[in-house]
Ligand SMILES: NC(=O)C1=CN([C@@H]2O[C@H](COP(=O)(O)OP(=O)(O)OC[C@H]3O[C@@H](n4cnc5c(N)ncnc54)[C@H](OP(=O)(O)O)[C@@H]3O)[C@@H](O)[C@H]2O)[C@@H](O)CC1
């Protein structure tokens with residue numbers, strides 16, 4: 001199986017002098033029911049630090065903050081006050097902390113009908129697993145969809161135990177792709193990425209410091225940010241997704257190499273480190289091919 005090795009493509013995201021925020025994508029994140037407002041905030045912060053031009057979070061909780069003091073760049077709304085058409089996002093990430101209420105289910109069905117790339121995570125995956133009609137809507141989508149299950153969520157989708165998922169991860173991701181007709185990321189040690197057009201690729205980076213709450217929410221934000229930047233910068237959704245998976249894991253490795261973790265590594269620290277890596281590879285695209293290969297060959 002091939003390792004993900006797409007770092008030179010980040011050269012396409014190098015900032016052009018006369019560009020503006022619209023050139024780097026509007027990311028809309030839907031999630032954050034009561035008690036889990038932090039999840040979409042983490043996705044939003046990760047999206048911002050990975051280069052999204054614009055981040056809006058639509059919370060389901062009516063008690064969510066109106067502004068995040070530490071990150072006032074993000075626009076925070078209640079989902080019922082939002083007209084998705086008015087926002088006109090380049091990409092929607094749905095699921096972090098969303099819960100599985102009837103409201104959440106209706107929102108998922110609504111975004112499935114939109115002609116916008118989707119990142120489908122966490123409770124959006126749990127809703128999908130519980131309702132075959134939603135899988136039918138997903139399969140019929142024209143715009144690309146990216147699913148990011150961890151083994152527990154993959155098990156719910158495939159009606160298998162997470163032990164069975166882990167016992168044959170390649171068969172599991174192939175079954176997920178077949179079921180959803182979408183780009184799938186099977187998270188965990190050695191994350192896999194596959195799509196109906198692409199055989200599974202493995203992420204050779206990453207470490208157990210990433211086994212901490214919120215790390216998947218950050219990945220969702222990184223994927224959404226790269227998809228959003230890709231719209232006007234010739235990076236397709238498949239490449240954006242596999243790059244995001246690799247950068248997220250490389251960022252965690254980079255922090256551990258500096259002595260930050262693995263114990264006590266936090267998801268937000270990884271989002272900040274992704275920023276360093278994106279800039280490095282965007283600026284040094286011509287040399288990244290060999291850098292990237294060297295990195296991957298050095299990794300376990
Ligand atoms: N700050 C916030 O607001 C945060 C809010 N969050 C929100 O919480 C909600 C619930 O999401 P969740 O992922 O915590 O619970 P859930 O889907 O039941 O998964 C647990 C099951 O999956 C399994 N499993 C997982 N990983 C595995 C692996 N690598 N390898 C193998 N197995 C693995 C695990 O296995 P076990 O522990 O049994 O071995 C267990 O069975 C969701 O909305 C999310 O967005 C979080 O994002 C955190 C930050």
Ligand SMILES: Nc1ncnc2c1ncn2[C@@H]1O[C@H](COP(=O)(O)OP(=O)(O)O)[C@@H](O)[C@H]1O
Nearest residue numbers: 187188189206207208210211213214215216217
């Ligand atoms: N032992 C590990 N080795 C490598 N990566 C890991 C490990 N544990 C977790 N990860 C990564 O961390 C992230 C965890 O995501 P997830 O379980 O969805 O977290 P959360 O729901 O708390 O946000 C995934 O990207 C996964 O691949």
